Amino acid sequence: MSMIEIEGLNVWFGHGHDRVDAVRGASFSVARGESFGLVGESGSGKSTILRAITGLAPDWSGRVTIDGQALSGGKRDRAFFRKVQMVFQDPYASLHPRHSVDQVLSETLHLHGIPDIDARVRRLLDDVGLGGRFRFRYPHQLSGGQRQRVAIARALAGEPEILLLDEPTSALDVSVQAEILNLLTDLRAEHGLTYLMVSHDLPVIGHMCDRLAVMKNGEIVEVMDVDALRAMRAEHEYTRDLLSASVAPGAHPV
């Protein structure tokens, strides 16, 4: 059975004359344990889909089912957030500047009602490869990659089954990006997670995902698997454009 099932999803912002239809009639499904990618340029509505799932964009219609449970409106209950967590794009903006790593993680664990917080914080930090010496640091004492690890640890705190990843590495250097992507690969294997990952970087999606959907102007123009992407067998013209823009002619090895 599929973990995430989306059918005819429309998301809009504003009312009347100001109404902007950010996503129009999007449908796809993600199987349990699968890693699914959403690609497209900025403004194509890929992040909006994630926001609609988590209830951050309350104006939507269509059918969204998470693990067999249909969602409605903009309210999500506690059980939902135990199952689904999101990692945001910019680790510089998504951590509270005056909360230490320990506070960030303990508060999250407390909200999820998880006992034995002290031991769990240590486990979480080990899980994301940070270790105990980072526990009482503040975000400004961490590098971008370390901050993103903290954000991932926070998302993992409630032991979710689904991670929604909104451009998790676009604010990071290539060398740090490799570390974070490897960490995400390991975590998925360890915890059997399902990923829904948004990125504008096709090689990153190609590396991380099994299947992907290409979006343009709020619509999904093509759903394909990664083998087709690698073989450059894109059906839609827009996907071909994206592909040719992403593969540099000089990038081929000697």
Place this chain on the structure above:
Amino acid sequence: MSLLDVENLWVKFPTRQGVVEAVRGISFSLGRERLGIVGESGSGKSMTGRAILRLIRPPGIVEADQIALEGQNLLDLTEKDMRAVRGERISMVMQDPKFSLNPVMRVGDQIMEAYLLHNKVGKVEARKRSLEMLQAVSIRDPERVMRAYPHEMSGGMGQRIMIAMMLIPNPQILIADEPTSALDVSVQRQVLNIMDDLVKQRGMGLIFISHDLNLVSEFCDRVLIMYAGRIVEVCDADKLHQATHPYTRGLLNSLPRLDQPRAKLEVLSRDPTWSEAPSVGGRA
């Protein structure tokens, strides 16, 4: 003779924990070519660009044996003379148009200001030149853009406006500091092509600062690779993929690739000797 010659450039910032050396004694020259500078954040590449224009304010310290623009040492100039160099002879495109355009001034007025500052002409003439320049950077409806405020523009448009503004005084050298990293891949190409055309047509020297190795190898003639404030390797851009320094190799290998799937990406392991090794000369 080369347009710009930088010898033994240091940029230092005194802090409570001691002096931070952002750039540590690098030398390079720039002819009428496209020179790429790549490295991670914190490697000193942006500081190099800013130091050339003397944009580093105290308490930051810039030291160099010389930063010579056609034989004239920029470090000897007064602040007043330096203002005549900025924009007119060397100009700089910054990373994010959102933060480099004045949000309460119409786009047209900003571009005209750049032209009027460096040329003794009337407003009508400045307006005409601005419109031409906007057309040159492929903006379809320049009249409307002239009247608009920066927030009405998309990122790609904003970056093109920045380029138009920087090129209107017709400088000899353009320093582009990550000009496309805030843009989508498809828009990125357009902006690069525009810059490429203008650089070729006008015979300018370009310093292209970026963290994107593929982009640089495709777009530039020569590449300097910086690590911890020093140049660790210099190579021809089209031979970047045959680079030999372990740092460059590490950066190249850490990129995911569509044509070579791997279960795990290679992670850069840093060798402390890299930052100790003396800088490689970047003269052509």
